[in-house]
Amino acid sequence: MKNLLRGLALFGLVAGPIAAMAQDTKFGQLGQELPTPNTYRTASGAPGHQYWQQRADYNIKVELNDENQSVKGSESITYTNNSPDVLSYLWVQLDQNLFEPKSMSNLTRTANLKERMSTQALEHLTREEFDGGFKIETVKDRNGKALPYTINNTMMRVDLPSPLKPGQNVTFSIDWHHNINNALTLGGRSGYEFFPGDGNYLYEMAQWFPRMAVYDDVNGWQHKQFLGSGEFALPFGDYKVSITVPADHVVAGTGELQNANQVLSSTQQKRLAEASKSDSPIVIVTQDEATKAEKDKSKSKKTWVYAAKNVRDFAWASSRKFIWDAMNVNVAGKNILAMSYYPKEGNPLWGQYSTEAVGHTLRTYSKYTIDYPYPVAISVHGPIGGMEYPMVSFNGYRPEADGTYSDRTKYGLISVIIHEVGHNFFPMIINSDERQWTWMDEGLNTFVQYLTEQEWERDYPSRRGEPKDIVEYMKSDKSTQVPIMTNSESVLQFGPNAYGKPATGLNILRETIMGRELFDYAFKEYARRWAFKHPMPADFFRTMEDASGVDLDWFWRGWFYTTDHTDISVEDVKWFTIDSQDPEFVSTQKREQQNREPKTLSQQRNLQDIPRTLVDQKPALKDFYNSYDPLATTATDQQRYQTFLKDLSAEQKRALDSGLNFYEVSFKNNGGLVMPLIVRMEFEDGTEEVANIPAEIWRYNNNDITKVFITQKPVVSFELDPYLQTADTDLSNNTFPRRLAPSRFDIFKQQQRQQTNPMQQQRATSRNSSSSNTGQ
Template sequence: MKKIAVAFFFLPGLLFAQSKSKGDEARTDESAFKQLQQELPTPNVYRTASGAPGHAYWQQRADYDMAVTLDDENQRITGRETITYTNHSPDPLDYLWVQLDQNVRAKDSDTYKTETGTLDDVVEFRDLSFVERDVFDGGFKISAVREKSGATLPYTINRTMMRVDLPRTLKPGGSYSFQIEWSYNVQDQPKLGGRSGYEYFPEDDNRIYEIAQFYPRMAVYDDVNGWQHKQFLGNGEFTLPFGNYKVSITAPADHVVAATGELQNASQVLTSTQRQRLEKAKGAKNPVVIVTQEEATANEKSRANNTKTWVFQASDVRDFAWASSRKFIWDAMQVNIGGKKTWAMSYYPKEGNPLWGQYSTEVVAHTLRVYSKHTIDYPYPVAISVHGPVYGMEYPMICFNGGRPEPDGTYSERTKYGMISVIIHEVGHNFFPMIINSDERQWTWMDEGFNTFVQFLTEQEWEKNYPSRRGEAQNITAYMGSSKDVQVPIMTNSESILQFGNNAYAKPATALNVLRETVLGRELFDYAFKTYAQRWAFKHPKPADFFRTMEDASGTDLDWFWRGWFYTTDHVDIALTGVKWLQLNTQDPAVEKPLARTMQEKEPRTLTQQRNAELKTLVEEKPELKDFYNQYDALAITDLDKEQYQRYYNSLSNEEKEMLAAGLNFYQLDFENLGGLVMPLIVKMEFEDGTEEVLRIPAEIWRYNNHEVSKIIYTKKAVTSFTLDPYLETADTDRSNNFYPPQLGPSRFQMYKRKRSSSSNPMQLYSTPSSAPAQPQGTGR
């Protein structure tokens, strides 16, 4: 142990010793704490420096009145719509841009043309599925674009975008209505993929249709991009203006239809019994089945020759989607959100039971409650979960979700939690981006990342130790520590992202969780995050609006955090490279000399000293050669030592005497930033008496030097070990350098004989017809 020579100064709770490397001054512009002023747009009257909408903020509006028909025999959609576009911008507009997203499946689609891939000598049929896809023509067929008067409007189609040329300039504050007629073929989604489509059930010759992006939709015109008409290639989803929708959906009369909005003609499309069940569901604590499994099975066998038209209306939504099938079971209940009753509903085939009848609507209701707590009260009258061909996709008030048990009704744990998680995620998208309406075409992370983060919070409130895939810091370490050749920053356009799930979902969700738990703390974070949601509900936020709001509402400079997590591919790998243990030298000979003698006696004898132990020296033979120094004991306590110490001690103040008597232990901890991403230092100390203490040092300790720092701490008790990031909260990719003394992490290997793997579905493995528990089958209640 080293002793520090006494140089008195008052110690705050912790001592700082900041190291600087040679040339640090030349790296000023590379500092992790450089402000983001160059990266963020200049605040203005539309978007303020605080992150709030400015006093002159504006956004456009698009209202729709449409009628669509489902041709179940030919799997085709035909439709006509009247769009009323209102120009709230200060700019005159001579043309409008409309999105034609179905053209992503046109035969000449740029998505197909720009796909890359390789072929091996032996391939599976599914590897050549693009051959079948290229035969299918799924693009829009535009049959008419005209004014409400019937006059033809000139238009130009540019792949997934269509420019409609206006007969006269649309001035600020003005509105313009025009009509479009179209049709397209609906694809077999399990075969051809996509965010909508149908699933075919050969055993009963029926289909489930999940229909979205089914109509020409207005593009966004805003204060940042002007027209957002970046082509749709498949990854960058959608950016859409808000409006009111009235949609009439004509389908076979034996179909059940679910859609965005509220059903307007229940008396025409539902039986009296179904309407009575809906009424009963209003006050029910558990889901009430509106269309039972028995009724759905009967519908599967029917083939109506006539049609029904279902009419839905929705206010202040950015999009519309729907689903239709003979196979649907339908259940519902109401949930109280902020004192207002909201419908939670599910539509699913019998193939989804028992999972869907037991869980889906309960998950919808739970999601609305938790998301409302962290953002804004859910404002819409209904939230719907539909089980069909699309594993997970979201639209206002309705989403499409996967998770299907085995034909015998059993299911694996993975299937169960995968289903619950996807429903939480897709229902959660009502908040991000359906209400807090970010630009998905440009920034996927602003909807998927935010949503995955609140999904994690919601999963943890569903069940203790819920097996969440994303959110916890340690779950992202493999990705963040991987080769930089396969990573891009979060702040990358949606169509250029590598590793989409890791980059746009997992990393931003983890970053927000780290920000909440480690950097800001829950109270500051939750207030700031809710402020962002409240400020930008029913508006079009950009990344800078989020970054600025979080700093504004939390009172914390987070530029270093945004820069590291969102603008770079740096990762967290902070090493505890060294520890020095020192104690104050009291200069009291009665204390220091015995201690020094003990330490001296503990010093190991060198090999030479050991071998010369029996050697007879000349001084031993001739004692007359000895002088003062042969007899002087430097560690002996003399009267002179005592007198000198007493004079020294009398010169000290009372505070300095107390410090000497405290017997403090001083430790210098040396840290090195190997990954490049600066983070707070969380250090757990374990003491000789078995107790422990955790130090939390803000990330600003790195502000003078991004690469290495030293920290001095002091304790009254001796420390036996130090652990960096003891609770796995910073996403440190290499924990082997987080311990002092270093720890060896044992691993195990297993000898095995190759055999067939056991079932991943224990429910099926252990179930027998006699012992299997009865499962709910969706009967009326």
């Protein structure tokens, strides 16, 4: 692959012609894709000087019926109209109506029948319908007069007696009740778990009360129906919630407990005070106390009162099975209570890790976004695998009955707590519209979760964040993919699309495109600008560019608006060295090249089959050309060379004597997604060098480009994306010369799934060893 540049051609090599100016929209600015800036949302991505948002304050009383698993409540809502618009009606969300048998979600659920069906599948198809929807009893104004209302699936319109003008507020009340779903059989984001061993229930309550919908400057009323995937859009406000439960229940809730002296024993109050000053978890309700409550099952009642300021929602959990621990976490000089509530079935795993994971999350997220502003942060263990609310999160994973657990369970627990507690920042504080854009909630949160996991433990086994972990999704069938910028209810492959792909994209921005310093500053600025506000995608895109000074429209367009993937190939490499025109040097090079040329098969056989040619036998047949050396240097060659040297400048002579190597490397974009080129060159002496080339190298031609690399030492191989930074889906074409990637086929005997975890195996081994030693 080596060619020689002849004569002065060297000095025209600095900038070759631009081939095939095939520019398309990949580097065009985002125009019609983004809304026009205005006085509410600026072109910089910051809130405008006339930005506004509505407010909803709640006073709620609710009672849990532990006998028939239902709740009954009454709420008073004060709604403040901060918009410039006159409102003649209000929209209220009834998300629990998802559990009505005739809900839109149930009616539009698709399924397939097979010739052979499992009994579990049959049970799922034929089980008795559960009615868990809201039963609205009354809707009244502040004077107790009935207000007309209309329920449309998961939304309720409340008609006002007179229009609500800008700057005014209105207070109205709703009385309601509904059944609580069995979360283990019916799913959902809240519900109960029944423990047959002791006959008790554990409740995790969310979407449990009628909640105000968002009215904003982008959508007007956000009353898109809740079908199960797109989560929630909610206004901020203050809450006071009184929760009546069996007297031996322990209740966790959004906000701060207002009546600890009425619901906790004096000993528990002392423990709570101690925990508020401790940097390690202190148990407030012990396992012994919880076990006693499990057996006694009080028939009396207590009311727990919680208050929370400037939150967008309220969730709570209740059970007599709860163990409760807490510790203090200091964030920027502010003391925060990190707490965990869990049944004994969660130990020893929960007691060891949960509250520590809460504290670690608060510290790390605060570093990358804003300082955590609330007084508490809670992790609750129950039937919900992972769900988030202000100051409260519901988290899964528990050990085996014998207390052992696998590493998957351990890291699964830590990760889900980091993720769900992290949701306090996205979207509980930086309050994006989840009903419309899941990625602004899950994707951004998954990204900071990845950063937080890596600060928990060296080489933490994160599931999402690394570019290599999104490759299988990126190269999957395009018919099963949609762009990230797709409405939440229409997303295919929800996990990779809404969680993994945006999180990975942000990691690529941070590590490869922008660099950590620029990225971290811009990301923190986005969090600062939009804390306690309602950001939209354009606000995020524009802020990241505005605060970093990096044009990222090409990246948003490719990664967020298309299903293109990264597959860049090193197509060809041409090696050029400088032809010094020194006749002695040229002669030596040609002779070496001639000696390297292999003999043909005929030539090899002729050496054996023809020991002597005719000329060998008759020397008289030889003439001048039998002794002539065409590669020998002549006086004329030397004279021509000296003349050539006299015409060169000093700079040209230095270049001529440098011995530099010139490599013309051709790249092809097979996947459609433009990316920076990270090129590792391995030299003849075993050393290496990495060149980082911005994605803008593709701006003139999105498909095929060439780049010249100049090196002091000869290069033996080129490798693209050596550190797996760009989610390249085909590594087989990333090297030149090509390297064979080894594959293996497995010889195996069918085995049953492993039933024990390593902790159980070690215990069994220790018991066997102990028994053996005792027998001796």
